Amino acid sequence: MTNMRRRTLLAGGAGLAAAAVLARPNIARAADSKTLEVWWNQGFYPAEDAAFHALVAEWEKQSGIKMNLSMVTGAALDQKVVSALTTGTVPDLIYSDDGAALALPQAAWNSKLVDVSDVVETQKSEYSDTALRSAQYYDNVAKKRSYFGVPFKAQALNIPMWKPLIEMAGYQMSDIPTTWDKFFAFFEPVQEKLRAKGQRHVYGLGYTISTNGADPNNLFNQSLIAYGGEGIVTPDGKLHADDAKVQKALVDTLNMLAIPYMKGFVPPSAVNWGDGDNNSAFHSKGVVMTPNDTISISTAVMDNKQWYYHDIVTAPMPLDNSGQPVKVMLSVPQGFIPKGAKNIDGAKNFLRYLIQPKNLDNYLQQARARWLPVMPSIVKNDPYWTDAQDPHRVVAIKQGVLGPTTVWPSVYNPGYAQVDANYAWQVAVADVIHGMKAEDAAAKALKQATEIFAKYQTA
């Protein structure tokens, strides 16, 4: 046998090792039509996960395909999704609660998603118009807009309130005004009167105005619409930073959120809240009300009959200041298939099964109806959804399924998703809190938005 020099040995060893490392992903992800690798967002409570497991078990029985399911919590899943889409080592199907807020529009823009129009088409007549529009993203490589996500549930902002605290302050629920500014201003004297009665650390308004999670953007953008700023991004994907109406709406929104904070009607820590913190503050009766994007605050305490049926009242978003209904921004989470998935047919098979109205109805009900159906027929055909015995669900349904709704601007242009992800609006709120004029803070945030949109020019 010939001599092997150390250099040769090291080179050979490195070559073998590198080959093993580089081959690993491909070996691990060998195509297999009988298994489906799925990453799914873990539920807010166990019932949500149990409902999904039951749905999957039934589908596996019918399809003969085995699902390798990874249930991952929201923030961790979002990181996995970004990593997967960047490296190309992807599962067959992904669903993330917050995916529609950033990952979906960006990935579609960069042509990293499989077109799922054929799946959506199977139930197109069932979907609400807003749900359908929410799934149509722009592919900047193919230069076309198409369905890159399959909508199957939705959420919209609503407002849980503590009835006993309002009554302790000497008011009746019927005293609450119905128009925007007056509605929120109502909770300021409520706080003052509660403080006078020894409720030392209760706050009237549970606004989340931090730079964490989804809640701050939900509240800001919904308020922007209430003040007439819906046209900030038009369906052609253009940002209208110079529109005087948009600018005024931004200033009004900044003032609406910053001024009560400066006056002490919002918990000081709200500038640092995560998504769960307003829920916690509400459950501990630290705030009289808090805008929240699902009815999770109520459904999480469903087992406490007194709280669920009597003490917590869910209100829809108020009318605008002229007394007209405000279009509710509908967040529509979607399942999506990344390019590079090994079992696209299997993923589509599951999605087609998931969005069959009967299956979807059953799944959402079993998950305690925290999420709204995206198909009006489900609500109309099943009395469960409009059962007046439930004080929270029916409010959310009337508002988010049967009432006027609109899509998020990030659907029109992923630049807006990045504006939200940068918390440009919340930094502007902080600027106002620290003494900047709302007009200047709005101009600064719009400048940042304009710079971001410059990277996302639609054809």
Place this chain on the structure above:
Amino acid sequence: MADSSVAAAANAAPVRHARSFWRGGLQGSDSIWALAFLVPYIAVFVLFVIYPVGYGLWLGHNPALYVALFSDPIYLKTLVNTVVFLAIAVNLHLFLALLLSGYFLQKSRWVKALLLVFILPWAAPAIPTFLSIHWMLNGEWGLINNILFHVFGVDNGPPWLTERWLTFSMVMVSYIWKWTPFWTVILMAGRTAIPQDVIEAAEVDGAVGVRRFIYITFPLLANLYLICTLLSTIWTLGDFNTVFFISGGGPALSTNVLATLGIRDAFTIGQPDLGMAAVMSALPLLIPLVILLMRRLSQSRVQL
């Protein structure tokens, strides 16, 4: 004579073989064994060192990323925070550790019991403890402000987590609380390695108390102290947990450090290349630190 040359030749053969081996030559099954031992190590090295670092460098190689980074006001704030964090928190906790390492070397039973309690913050898992601190610092419902109210009648306690520099101070305090015990133990080990006869000789010469610390203990610990400082600085540059779980980078993104900003840019904004650029912008500081550390470690002169 002939016998002796045969014996010499017989002895020389294995010597040549040994030399050949150490010069890099392997024969027969030795090569296969060597490969078998080498490949797993290289595979792990390639997988967990070369590939991630190379991929990171590749992700962050575009100069335009750095233009975008430097035009971001959040990045500039973050840079300031990182420098302040390194300058204050690292030095303060090491200086505290230096002082405490002397205190905890006392032979009292109570001091030894106290040492056990003192080490707990370091031994406890970081994330739950930082989350606990986060809740304790909550301005309205947190433990600290409620104690201030009930004991001292302070109705509105300090805004621990809602004002930039106070929040950042709390981040540094939490970091110091977490890591001081570790470095205290390291420096205690250093102190115990100082030869007893040196100390006794110093005592004979009248160097006791502070004089002994200044003229004997600290000079002998100086090299170790410097290495600890370098190591701590390098680790702290990559510390994500403290900022993320105490302040979350807030309020208004004002308390990020490069490690948290990198994660934010990569995953919250969905731009892994920008996140990588943010982290890589620490390299001009990190590389000299590593070189300095290597030089200190490779010094031949023996010093504690």
